[in-house]
Amino acid sequence: MQFTPDEIADAQRIVYAAMPPTPQYAWPQLAQVLGGELWLKHENHTPVGAFKIRGGLTYFDTLVRQRPDVRHVVSATRGNHGQSVGFAARRHGLAATIVVPHGNSAEKNAAMRALGVNLVEHGDDFQAASEHAAELAQAHHAHRIPSFHRELVRGVATAYVEFFEALREAPPEVLYVPIGLGSGFAAAAAARAHVGAKTRLIGVVSAHATAYLDSFQAGRPVDAPVSTVLADGMACRTPVPEAVALIEREAEDVVAVSDDEVAAAMRLLYGATHNVAEGAGAAGLAAALQLSGRWRGRRVGVVLTGGNVDAPLFAQVLQSQIID
Structure with missing residues (x-):
């Protein structure tokens, strides 16, 4: 899924009439834990607390x-x-x-x-x-209104255009993108093409909702059961065929993170940046930590896609009471 420069500019006009661009920061404590430079895009800083x-x-x-x-x-x-x-x-x-x-x-x-x-x-x-x-x-x-559509992707692409343009001089070697129904990943791929970045894209699913991972591996849409406690934004049972084809074409890999790994990433994000992340919002960091050995010493990108987590659940996460 690609967009013309005019389509991206029009999307930016529409989005920025309602909200400003969101920031991206290289948080030192995250880099210390990861063993490489990590840039975090803050899509939790929108009027609804998420990229959507x-x-x-x-x-x-x-x-x-x-x-x-x-x-x-x-x-x-x-x-x-x-x-x-x-x-x-x-x-x-x-x-x-x-x-x-x-x-x-x-x-x-x-x-x-x-x-x-x-x-x-x-x-x-x-x-x-x-x-x-x-x-x-x-x-x-x-x-x-569907949950995956070209016009939805066009708007979300503005977030990733911001990210790639901010780091144009030294783009990350890899960007971890959580997958719910696929609009975020499609948007990242479209923005990468728009900016001309060479960053590799790795999709991230919940280990308790593996439809897109199973589909990526099978080369066709595959349903999978959902049992995640934390990553409700990634709780997809039936994938979108168009999104499956796009991810198969554009992804370097698709990986799965457990609720325990997501909870650890939520705690780390809070401790290191004092940002609240919902489960799906922390999934990218969870994957980066899981694969830290592969990218040690290099520049990595992660998107905190949302911070909308219920207070009682977040309290349990902070107290390490979430288990698989």
Whole structure:
């Protein structure tokens, strides 16, 4: 998936009308633990605490121009995509219904409700919620917003363009990108092509939700069960075929990190940078630590994709009470 320079510039115009670029820092304590220079991109510093907001902004900008008749949108989420939809829908005066599975993050649910969405709980996992969202959209003649779409990727690409352009003089040799349904990885690949960086991309999945790793290894979409406690943003049971093909084409590798490794990365991020990371947000660092021997002494990139974790769960992580 590629974008023209004009498409990227237009995405930047749309995104920066709502938020400034986010920073990237080389944190000394992270470098010390990793054994190499580590640059951390702070997508937890957005108005919804996660990178997804960028895609929602570009998606809705295109939607309202191409479909001025749309007044109601429906989507499914584990939280960050839903906040993105709610944020953008409110800016454009559209009604939004978001479906989440039962047992979803209470604080992400509260954040979505605060943005004005009608929150519906259905099913035991994201896939069940997604299927119900499609049914609701059809029943109410509403516009169904997918979780993977070219316009979502175009917006998210602005984050990675910022990252690669900030480090243009000395880009990282490798960038670890968490994979939920694949929009973040697709955006990183598009931004890499746009800037002309040679950075290798390594996708990161939860060891308790391995659909994209299994698909990468099989060369075709493969479903996998989901049991992760921490990485709800990566809790994908059914991968998107287009995303699978893109990851197979663009990824140096795809690796899996356990909830224990994610918890350790969350603690390290808090201790070394005083930033709160949700499970998926810490997955990139968890992978970098897992593979530190491969890249020791070199420049590494990690994206803290979000910081939306429920306080009781984060407290358990800090107390080392999360186990696989």
